[in-house]
Amino acid sequence: MSYYEVSMQLKDILDLVQGYNQKSDTQLIELAYEFAAQAHAGQKRRNGEDYIQHCLGTAYHLAKIKMDDATIIAGLLHDIPDETSIGVSEIAKNFGDEVASLVEGVCKLGKLKYRGMERYAENLRKMFVSIASDIRIVIIKFADRMHNLETLDALPAPKQERIAHEVIEIYAPIADRLGMGYMKGELEDRAFKYVYPDAYEQIQDIMNQLEAKREYLLGISTKTQTLISEQLAIHPGIESRVKHLFSIYRKLSKEQTLSLEGVYDIVAMRIVVENVSDCYAVLGVIHQYWKPLPGRFKDYIAQPKPNNYQSLHTTVFCDDGEIVEFQIRTQGMDYQAKFGIAAHWNYDESNKTSQKITKNLDWLQEILKMQTAENSEEYLQSLKLDIFQNRIFVFTPQGDVINLPEESTPVDFAYHIHSEIGRKCSGARVNDILSSLDTKLNSGDVVDIIIEKNRKKPSSDWLGFVKTHMAKVRIKAQIREHVS
Numbered sequence: 288m289s290y291y292e293v294s295m296q297l298k299d300i301l302d303l304v305q306g307y308n309q310k311s312d313t314q315l316i317e318l319a320y321e322f323a324a325q326a327h328a329g330q331k332r333r334n335g336e337d338y339i340q341h342c343l344g345t346a347y348h349l350a351k352i353k354m355d356d357a358t359i360i361a362g363l364l365h366d367i368p369d370e371t372s373i374g375v376s377e378i379a380k381n382f383g384d385e386v387a388s389l390v391e392g393v394c395k396l397g398k399l400k401y402r403g404m405e406r407y408a409e410n411l412r413k414m415f416v417s418i419a420s421d422i423r424i425v426i427i428k429f430a431d432r433m434h435n436l437e438t439l440d441a442l443p444a445p446k447q448e449r450i451a452h453e454v455i456e457i458y459a460p461i462a463d464r465l466g467m468g469y470m471k472g473e474l475e476d477r478a479f480k481y482v483y484p485d486a487y488e489q490i491q492d493i494m495n496q497l498e499a500k501r502e503y504l505l506g507i508s509t510k511t512q513t514l515i516s517e518q519l520a521i522h523p524g525i526e527s528r529v530k531h532l533f534s535i536y537r538k539l540s541k542e543q544t545l546s547l548e549g550v551y552d553i554v555a556m557r558i559v560v561e562n563v564s565d566c567y568a569v570l571g572v573i574h575q576y577w578k579p580l581p582g583r584f585k586d587y588i589a590q591p592k593p594n595n596y597q598s599l600h601t602t603v604f605c606d607d608g609e610i611v612e613f614q615i616r617t618q619g620m621d622y623q624a625k626f627g628i629a630a631h632w633n634y635d636e637s638n639k640t641s642q643k644i645t646k647n648l649d650w651l652q653e654i655l656k657m658q659t660a661e662n663s664e665e666y667l668q669s670l671k672l673d674i675f676q677n678r679i680f681v682f683t684p685q686g687d688v689i690n691l692p693e694e695s696t697p698v699d700f701a702y703h704i705h706s707e708i709g710r711k712c713s714g715a716r717v718n719d720i721l722s723s724l725d726t727k728l729n730s731g732d733v734v735d736i737i738i739e740k741n742r743k744k745p746s747s748d749w750l751g752f753v754k755t756h757m758a759k760v761r762i763k764a765q766i767r768e769h770v771s
């Protein structure tokens with residue numbers, strides 16, 4: 288790699304940064320680049336490139352999601368302590384404590400290895416602790432992995448598989464949980480072919496079949512544009528885009544088919560408008576012209592997803608009976624959907640922004656409380672259920688929103704409110720109808736717990752159907768209290 292090409296890439300990063308952060312100290316970023324280039328001088332990556340290419344690649348992915356200077360500089364420097372003789376204290380001296388602590392955090396995460404259940408649980412625990420200390424650490428790690436995946440072909444097969452697995456099992460779900468849809472999709476698609484090579488090829492085939500529909504979809508897009516401008520006199524941007532490969536694969540394998548038939552939302556028409564009322568107005572225009580598929584309309588504007596994703600989704604029968612999904616949202620929602628927590632960075636107070644973000648992540652605070660779980664298999668189970676699974680929103684009779692994993696029951700709800708309400712729970716009204724305690728709740732349900740005042744301990748049967756880790760742990764503890 289010639290010096291010319293290297294410096295071109297640094298320029299690419301600086302151009303990006305200047306585009307979104309007017310207060311950026313580009314000179315300091317340049318210094319960090321020179322510092323890293325010198326520290327890694329003579330080192331080569333497996334693919335023969337100079338090591339600095341990896342540092343630049345990492346920083347580039349960080350600039351693409353509009354991160355602050357400290358994060359980009361830490362991205363450039365992230366491998367120095369582990370790969371060279373220069374330590375963290377040297378970095379602190381040159382670039383300050385904030386950058387040094389980010390680099391140190393990334394190095395700690397780097398020592399995690401995906402190997403077996405035991406290690407996996409341990410890794411996740413460490414990961415969440417580091418997210419809590421500074422969310423930017425895990426974001427740098429995402430960018431680091433992204434570049435690793437781009438150059439994975441140069442590695443021996445077992446290592447390829449390990450890295451790709453780690454991305455799919457650990458990094459992508461966390462990116463998703465942080466609302467970073469773009470990062471999640473890109474990580475998964477890059478890891479996909481190494482983890483499921485056969486499926487990857489099949490999906491590629493399906494994508495090729497989709498090519499044939501391109502013209503048809505273009506027609507729908509134009510038609511939609513015309514309808515909206517005629518009826519509402521607005522001219523929103525419409526983008527028809529194929530979804531991420533891995534998410535299509537996940538969808539298809541869930542429906543146990545690997546064919547295009549019956550999969551409605553491989554292509555989504557995304558309409559970005561100026562304000563919320565335009566979202567609903569556009570939805571009206573679409574539903575007036577094309578018939579919606581029953582049960583497929585979702586209002587994530589009124590009820591955002593737990594990761595703050597907002598949008599209207601609807602699937603309609605278009606001309607010739609073809610089925611197409613529409614996503615309607617504002618510019619701000621579109622930005623949130625792509626960048627998630629990285630969307631609201633305050634470049635003046637980056638450190639504080641990071642702290643504020645983690646403090647407000649309920650699910651993260653919940654996981655940190657789970658640290659004590661001794662059994663790693665159990666820990667993983669509960670993480671998968673509580674954190675990575677889809678969530679539902681249910682309501683108390685007073686109208687408070689309670690956020691639970693899918694398939695939660697009134698008992699989960701009761702324990703979520705208070706462990707004493709859990710202990711004394713004897714029945715439930717779901718939407719005013721008397722329901723059994725193992726009823727699976729749905730988003731929007733109003734749940735009223737019936738309490739038996741003198742009840743001393745919960746039923747051990749409940750352990751057979753509760754979904755949340757919290758309920759399980761508390762039921763067991765309360766039963767134990769009464770055994771002795």
Ligand code: MN
Pocket residue numbers: 341365366431
């Ligand atoms: Mn690295």
